[in-house]
Amino acid sequence: MALTDRAVAPRYAKALFEAAEDQQLQSQVHDELQALLGVVEQEAGLMQLLTSQTVPQQAKTELVAAMSDGASDLVKNLLTILAGNGRIGGLKDVIDDYERRYEATNxxxxxxxxxxxxxxxxxxxxxxxxxxxxxxxxxxxxxxxxxxxxxxxxxxxxxxxxxxxxxxxxxxxxxxxxxxx
Structure with a gap:
């Protein structure tokens, strides 16, 4: 049975949170993810473009690079991995799960x-x-x-x-x- 983006989001969030914790960047990554979430929510068609089967992969790669411009390596890597694994549709779920972990820890x-x-x-x-x-x-x-x-x-x-x-x-x-x- 194939796993949905929502089902695997906690795995990505946990890995990101642990990496941010190791580098003592939990707050910075949290802030970057919240800013990214704001962009995704403001630009209604953004996720539709990133998950579309008709948009060329090169265009998606460029869009992901633009989204992560100025972000930490952890957030850049997250976006790259999600896009590369065809899981970018679960980005909001990953951010929500990271948020829960961040709040619980703090x-x-x-x-x-x-x-x-x-x-x-x-x-x-x-x-x-x-x-x-x-x-x-x-x-x-x-x-x-x-x-x-x-x-x-x-x-x-x-x-x-x-x-x-x-x-x-x-x-x-x-x-x-x-x-x-």
Missing amino acids: GILSATATTAVALTDDQAAALRQAIAKKFDVQRVTLTQKVDAHIVGGVKVETGTAIIDGTVATRLKKLHTLLTAK
């Missing part, structure tokens, strides 16, 4: 907070501090979403947990209790 937790209105800077800082304490991590990177449908309160989502303290959820639970026979 005591960082990524969380998304959904609120009815935008949080002030002080509220966001207090929420980050509460989440860090709850999950026993050193730092929390917080992505904020606004959804008026939740009415009030906050819903926090991490990679492994959901804490839903929204008014909408409380109202649904109350409705269920009141209508139960």
Whole structure:
């Protein structure tokens, strides 16, 4: 059975992370990968070009070289190996897996907070501090979403947990209790 790009991404990410760790470049590689991810997400057709069967290999090689221009040798080698092995379609998955490893090693937790209105800077800082304490991590990177449908309160989502303290959820639970026979 053939393995998908997504299935093999952790292998590439692990190898990259270990190499970056050996060279004490984890943070630099992390930053480069995040910048690369930004480019890939901004340029919608980029991955389509790199994975297309109709685009000549030479053009893909030149595109990969342009993408890695100014990057560390580790990131350049990653892109070259992914492209050479026909796995460039899994680049986002490799970056995501590297990100998880980086965060776990450095005591960082990524969380998304959904609120009815935008949080002030002080509220966001207090929420980050509460989440860090709850999950026993050193730092929390917080992505904020606004959804008026939740009415009030906050819903926090991490990679492994959901804490839903929204008014909408409380109202649904109350409705269920009141209508139960």
